[in-house]
Amino acid sequence: MRWPTAYDLATGLVQGVDPDAPAPPPAAESTTPLAALEAAVLPALRRSPCVLSFSGGLDSSLVLAVAARVARREGLPDPVPVTWRFRGAPRADESSWQDEVIGALGLRGTWQVLTADDDLDLVGPVAGRFLHRYGLRHPLNLHLHLPIVELAAGGSLLTGVGGDQVLAGWRLPASASVPAHLRQTAGRVRARLLGSHRRGAEVFPWLRPEAANEILRTHRAEQRAEPDRLADRIAWHLRRRDLRLTMASFDLVADDHDVAVRHPLLDPTFVAALVGWAGRRKRPPRAELLAGIATGELPAVVIAPRAKAHFLEVFLRAPTREFVRGWDGGGVDTSVVDPGRLRAVWARWPVPECTSGLVQHLWLRQNPPGPSVRPVFGGGTEVPS
Structure with missing residues (x-):
């Protein structure tokens, strides 16, 4: 299955495993994680333009630093980092880290910065284009990548997808004392x-x-x-529907624009090298893994600890507020969702993040694609009706 179910949309949680997920690669100690990561980005760099979705967070910074390093060593064009900056969303501001990383990597000449106000709302203009073209997909904020994929048309796209699953990130990190x-x-x-x-x-x-x-x-x-041992945890996450649906959604949008999308942190060779090096460790800190991958070969700012940004206020803006206020109570699966309770929940702002799927589902029912739009659903979307 490559699309969200009615239960996924109603609850805001994507649970379970994908029975078709391939077995994780065996551990490999014959190459270092950094060398494996360099090999993972090289095919994308050879297909220009090589665009990278760059937030300034640790995962996208690591991939960008490795891509810039490989491009210069191989005599290829620099990667093109593309960054969103958001007005009226202070908790999502990562501009200082973005500036530092770009400066350290010498990529100001190719860096593209996009700005958004209400543009990236759950049912705003970008999401509307996305929903009409591709239907309901996971993750529900994938529409923010649509303009980035469009910039990469005919080329390639690198992402930092998989960092939370591969580079630690347990809900309760190991204590230091x-x-x-x-x-x-x-x-x-x-x-x-x-x-x-x-x-x-x-x-x-x-x-x-x-x-x-x-x-x-x-x-x-x-x-x-969720396992404690790194190798087991990675294998566990690689089978999760959450991650598998994310990768399938990226593939759908990228293929539609003739873009080769690559997630280097999920590359089998990199995963095998990481597991070969650190797979036996229990709950290794993310900083420890990043330092071991970089081995002093990347600028320090790339792996420097930083606070994680929060993007809810980017996606819950005026269009969503207006839509939920005007909802007529229809269009949900009443065996799962209680319309009266949902209306009461939506009477308060901001609405719960886990109801984002219902917001998009109901908006799409009220605003179906016009006859001139050719949907690309890849098998359809199961939705509450």
Whole structure:
């Protein structure tokens, strides 16, 4: 399956495994992670223009630094970093890191900066174009990559997709000291006890109680199932529907624009080299993995610790606010979603992030593509109706 289900859209969670996911590559110690990452970006650099979706975060910065290094060594054109900057979304601002990384890599000559106000709202102008062309896809914010893919038409696109799955990012990172570990353990126990008493209707108040309880039960089971050992965790994530749907959606949009999309952090050779080097470690810190990959060969700013940006205020803007206020209560699967409860939830702002799929689904039902639009659905989208 390569598209979201009705349950995915109603709950805002993509759970489970893809039965068609290939087996993870075996560990390989014959090459270093950096060398494997360099090999992973090279095919994209040979297909110009080589555009890179660059946010300034750790994952896209790492891929950009490696791509620039390889391009200059091989005598190829520099990669073209493309960055969104958002007005009225201070928590999503990564401009200082973007400037530092671009300056350190000497890429100001190719860097392209796009600006957005309400443009990237869940049902704003860019999302509207995307939904009419491709239907409902995962992740629900994939439309922000549509203008970037269009800039790469006929060439290639590099992304930092996969960093959270491959370069650590456990929900509860390992503690640096015994006292900290004890405090963390106590906090984890308290959170588990408190969380276990929360019913599904409290977490997903817009769902029918039975559906809310079931989705909460399966979500907690998946949280408990995440392995501690890096090799096992990577193998676990590579089979997740969440990641598999993301990759399939990128492929669909890229193919439609004759773009070769590459996710170097998910490249099998890189994953094998990373597992060969650090796969036996339990909960290795992201900083430790990044330092081991860079091995002092990349500018320090590329892997310097930074706060993670939050993008919800980029996608919940005036178009979504106007749409949910005018929703007539129809168009949802009432066996899963309670329209009255959803209306009550949407009466407050901002609306819950997990209802984003319902926002897009209902908007698309009320605003179907016109006769001049040729949808590219690749098998269709299962939606609540």
